[in-house]
Amino acid sequence: MGSTVTNELTSCPACAGTTLTAFYEVADVPVHSCLMLDNPEEAKAFPRGDVKLAQCEDCGFITNLLFDPQWSTYAPNYEDQQSFSPTFNGFAGDLARGLIDRYDIHDKTLVEVGCSKGDFLALMCELGNNRGVGIDPSAVAGRVKTTAADRLRFINDYYGDEHTDIPADFIYTRHTLEHVQPVRDFTALIRKAATQGSPVPVMIEIPDMMRVLETAAFEDIYYEHCSYFTPGTLARLARKVGFDLLDLRLEYDNQYLVLEARPGPLSGKTLAIEEDVAATKAMVQTFLSRIEGKLSGWKTRIKDARQRGEKIAVWGSGSKCVAFLTTLGMVDQIDMVVDINPNRHGKYAPGLGVRIHDPNDLKQLQPEQVIIMNDIYEPEITRDIQAMGLTPEIRTI
Numbered sequence: 001m002g003s004t005v006t007n008e009l010t011s012c013p014a015c016a017g018t019t020l021t022a023f024y025e026v027a028d029v030p031v032h033s034c035l036m037l038d039n040p041e042e043a044k045a046f047p048r049g050d051v052k053l054a055q056c057e058d059c060g061f062i063t064n065l066l067f068d069p070q071w072s073t074y075a076p077n078y079e080d081q082q083s084f085s086p087t088f089n090g091f092a093g094d095l096a097r098g099l100i101d102r103y104d105i106h107d108k109t110l111v112e113v114g115c116s117k118g119d120f121l122a123l124m125c126e127l128g129n130n131r132g133v134g135i136d137p138s139a140v141a142g143r144v145k146t147t148a149a150d151r152l153r154f155i156n157d158y159y160g161d162e163h164t165d166i167p168a169d170f171i172y173t174r175h176t177l178e179h180v181q182p183v184r185d186f187t188a189l190i191r192k193a194a195t196q197g198s199p200v201p202v203m204i205e206i207p208d209m210m211r212v213l214e215t216a217a218f219e220d221i222y223y224e225h226c227s228y229f230t231p232g233t234l235a236r237l238a239r240k241v242g243f244d245l246l247d248l249r250l251e252y253d254n255q256y257l258v259l260e261a262r263p264g265p266l267s268g269k270t271l272a273i274e275e276d277v278a279a280t281k282a283m284v285q286t287f288l289s290r291i292e293g294k295l296s297g298w299k300t301r302i303k304d305a306r307q308r309g310e311k312i313a314v315w316g317s318g319s320k321c322v323a324f325l326t327t328l329g330m331v332d333q334i335d336m337v338v339d340i341n342p343n344r345h346g347k348y349a350p351g352l353g354v355r356i357h358d359p360n361d362l363k364q365l366q367p368e369q370v371i372i373m374n375d376i377y378e379p380e381i382t383r384d385i386q387a388m389g390l391t392p393e394i395r396t397i
Contacts, residue, residue: 114176
């Protein structure tokens, strides 16, 4: 079942430019990657849509021309929690402590736009003795065990104008903006919220598209990510809605972009990692020169392994897994998908008719190959695999 969109997007959501140049298409992919389903029939029948990435000739911003907002449905069964990984928790702790120190966020009120299950909000409140308000339709109060529970409030809703008057000393959003196509309007809402009283600092964290383009990381292109940012395109958007940029940097092995800003006046300062529009366009050409080789390489590796009679497991059942297997069209070539998040065990990801297992189930499978969906976790996962007494070939994408 393809997308129901009949009219392609005709103007840039970031700058309103009217020249959008398409460069990459993937048809018939699940419209969500992280909604957990109860059986394989639901997973296989999950609605599908098409991805047609295009770049704005004016500002360089990249979006999916065929994105249909009717599929932007987030609920408590949206399962994207990453805090079961020691690697990720180390990053989150460093990020939280840095923000608290830089902006003296102690005994303050925080607002997190798109808080998911509330892990990071709880951490910020624990470390700084803060109060937190999290806004997200997938939030589940009490899911995260924390000493700050009595200082947390969750609003199960999509962020909108009605939330901009919530008093806050610091506002931030992590891995939310990439799910929003009207990004200029949405970012302007956050700026409005940051100016309700004395202007307050804002932090935005999102996946970095520069790495995706330069390495042809097709596993990071999926339907619910309708907006893709490089350092330059994020900086240009932030200034356009009236933010003065304080810092812009890459984090988490260059996978994430972190922007820190305050409402204007604008200083006009260009930050070190910003690229201009010409450089953003050059990255797209790099992607185009590499993507076919990346796709064919993985198809060949998996096909050859199956011909040798090898069993293959995938470690990581989230969006990367769904995009990796559905883009390659090789879901049926995988014997097992495992994940350390216990809330995913026994569930099924959209588009995959493969049950999600506890990693310990690999001991029964005895796979010859394990494909890791994110190479930053390779040391952590390799230790876990070795502790099971297994010796598969370990690959990262």
